[in-house]
Amino acid sequence: MEATVNGEAVRLRLDPRESLLDVLRERLGLTGTKKGCDQGHCGACTVHLDGRRVVSCLTPAVQAGGRAVTTIEGVAGPDGGLHPLQQAFVDHDALQCGYCTPGQIMSGLACIAEGHAADDEQAREYLSGNLCRCGAYAGIVAAVRQTAGEG
Structure with missing residues (x-):
């Protein structure tokens, strides 16, 4: 392959x-x-x-x-810096144990690219396939919405 x-x-x-x-x-x-x-x-x-x-x-x-x-x-920037969504995860305390974070970020990026981050409810729906055992959902949605607004 x-x-x-x-x-x-x-x-x-x-x-x-x-x-x-x-x-x-x-x-x-x-x-x-x-x-x-x-x-x-x-x-x-x-x-x-x-x-x-x-x-x-x-x-x-x-x-x-x-x-x-x-x-x-x-997903890191060309200089190796954090992607804006990764930084938003830090800013919004959208990670706790961090185990789900890579998958959450990849889904968040797709959610934004698909145009499914218009409001909190829509973002939650399109991120619902990713589970967070720590319950950082509010921060995750806030990080995705912030990054979608920057794009």
């Missing part, structure tokens, strides 16, 4: 049973994407595949062939 991961060309020989999550974490060393439930329910493993959010634990890695994958490691 050949793909682009965070702007870098990658070529791997894959077992058709490997999930995109496992390839990212175990074979490419991109451990920012978290393994939560491994059943597609929690959203901790959310990445972008050709700009669309997917739960990587349920996505066969072979489906990434010829496509662009973006993980949390790929």
Whole structure:
């Protein structure tokens, strides 16, 4: 399989049973994407595949062939600084334990790009596939809404 991961060309020989999550974490060393439930329910493993959010634990890695994958490691600015949404998460205390944060940010970026952050209710609905056990939802929504307003 050949793909682009965070702007870098990658070529791997894959077992058709490997999930995109496992390839990212175990074979490419991109451990920012978290393994939560491994059943597609929690959203901790959310990445972008050709700009669309997917739960990587349920996505066969072979489906990434010829496509662009973006993980949390790929959202930083060109100078390595925080993306505005990452900074908004800090500003709004939208992270506590931090485990869900990479998936929340990837979903938040998609939510903004899709135009689904017009108000708090809409943002909550389009972020609802990502669970936060610490209950930082108010801060998460505020961070997404702030960043959407800046764009």
